[in-house]
Amino acid sequence: MSNSIAAAPAVLAVGVIKALSNRLPMLSGFSTVFTTSVQNGGAVIQVPLIGTSVATEFGASGYLSGDDASVSSSSVTLKHFKVSSRFSPLDIRQYGVAFFATNFVETAAIALSQVCMDEVNDLITNANYSSNTVTGAALSYAEVVTAQKTLDDAKATDKRALVVNNTYLSNLRSDASIIAAFQLGANVISSGSIGSIAGAQVYQFSNLATNSENLAGFICGADAIACATALPFNEIPGADVSQATDPATGLSVQVMILQEQSGYYNVTATLLFGAAVGRATSLRRLLTA
Numbered sequence: 120m121s122n123s124i125a126a127a128p129a130v131l132a133v134g135v136i137k138a139l140s141n142r143l144p145m146l147s148g149f150s151t152v153f154t155t156s157v158q159n160g161g162a163v164i165q166v167p168l169i170g171t172s173v174a175t176e177f178g179a180s181g182y183l184s185g186d187d188a189s190v191s192s193s194s195v196t197l198k199h200f201k202v203s204s205r206f207s208p209l210d211i212r213q214y215g216v217a218f219f220a221t222n223f224v225e226t227a228a229i230a231l232s233q234v235c236m237d238e239v240n241d242l243i244t245n246a247n248y249s250s251n252t253v254t255g256a257a258l259s260y261a262e263v264v265t266a267q268k269t270l271d272d273a274k275a276t277d278k279r280a281l282v283v284n285n286t287y288l289s290n291l292r293s294d295a296s297i298i299a300a301f302q303l304g305a306n307v308i309s310s311g312s313i314g315s316i317a318g319a320q321v322y323q324f325s326n327l328a329t330n331s332e333n334l335a336g337f338i339c340g341a342d343a344i345a346c347a348t349a350l351p352f353n354e355i356p357g358a359d360v361s362q363a364t365d366p367a368t369g370l371s372v373q374v375m376i377l378q379e380q381s382g383y384y385n386v387t388a389t390l391l392f393g394a395a396v397g398r399a400t401s402l403r404r405l406l407t408a
Contacts, residue, residue, distance in 0.1 A: 127386075128361035132374040134220050135388050138228030139372060140365035143235060145322035148280030149344040150193075150397055153369030158352035160199030160391060165192040166345035168397050193345035193395040198238070201389035202230040208382040227388040231372070233326060238394040239344060240328050243337050248402045256407055258287040258336065260296040264317045266338045266403045275340025275401035279319040283336035284327040287405070288313070291321065329407075336405040343402035349391040 140146075152166050168191050204223055211218065245251065250269060254262045263281060270279065283291070291297060291313055313321040319338055327336065350373045353360055357377060364371040375387045 128359045128374045128376050130220065131224060131386070131388070132361040132363035132372060134224035135227050135231075135374060136363040136365050136370065136372045138224055139231055140368060140370055142228055142232035143368065143370060145280050145282050145324070146346060146368040146370060148278045148320055148322070148339070148341060149239075149346050150341050151346040151348065151369055153364065153371060154347060154349045157197065157349055157391070160197055160351070162197050162349075164195045164197060164347040164349075164393070166195050166347055166395070166397075167192045168342045168345065193397050195345050195347040195393040195395045197347060197349055197391040197393040199351055199389065199391055200231060200234045201387055202227045203385060203387040206384045206386060208384065211384055223386055223388075231388060231390065235392050236324055236326070237328075238392060239346070240324070240330070242344065242394060242396055243334055243402070243404060244330050245332055245404070247396045248337070248343070248399050248404055250400065250402065251404045251406055253408060254287075254335070254405045257290045258283065258405065259290065260294045260316060263291075263319065263338065266405065267317045267319060269403050270338065270340055270401060273400040275398070276342045278341045279338065280341075281316070281319040281321045281336065281338045282324050282327070283321065283405070285323065285325055287336045288321070288323045291316070333406040333408045334404060335407045337402055338405065339402035340398070342398045345395045345397045347393050351389055351391055353389070
């Protein structure tokens, strides 16, 4: 049993980050950095946003003169989020690491993914992004194409992400234009996964808030939203700590197990995360009214 308990933080860290990254795949469509330079909430991280340059004809000045690179950044304030559960030592004795995986990994991933996406969701207001399309009660493929063109005109960077609520995702799954495309339609019918349409990767955010502005989704370039993630400093005597990182997004999680004097095990999954507005012109909000 001691070996199982010792291995539990590493097992849980891997399990939580896998489940968490599955729930937050849209982070790969934003400007995201993982930093090891800070380990506390409230720290401000500069997330770079690299823009576009203009090519000009080679002239007498050669290569020495040119336009300055369009490089800017957004200041992201990290917040310390955590989710904790207590487990009876009798349950640990009976179920071991499998008990942790079954009863902690998924619930921790759900809770952490919600607070991270809430940080992004709170940014998607008219005050921050004034480019809007009223798509109505339903979303069509044609409307996605039109919204995508606004990003092209604004020279928004790749990758492009289309983040929608449950209703808009359902609309796209049943859109005749998508179903008619053999390969894409087959994926929608068999798995419900839309993948990429009109040059944008489609992501579902089940609990997308309307922000009291009829928000139902948004389409954006990678430079529209800046995200930062890090791991908090935890040095608690007697606690077993392990960390895991998702290579696609840089999202990282830390799991800590501490046995209380009562014998109960306190299990905590924690991370530092923050989001900020990037280039306001690189995001188009989709509204129901």
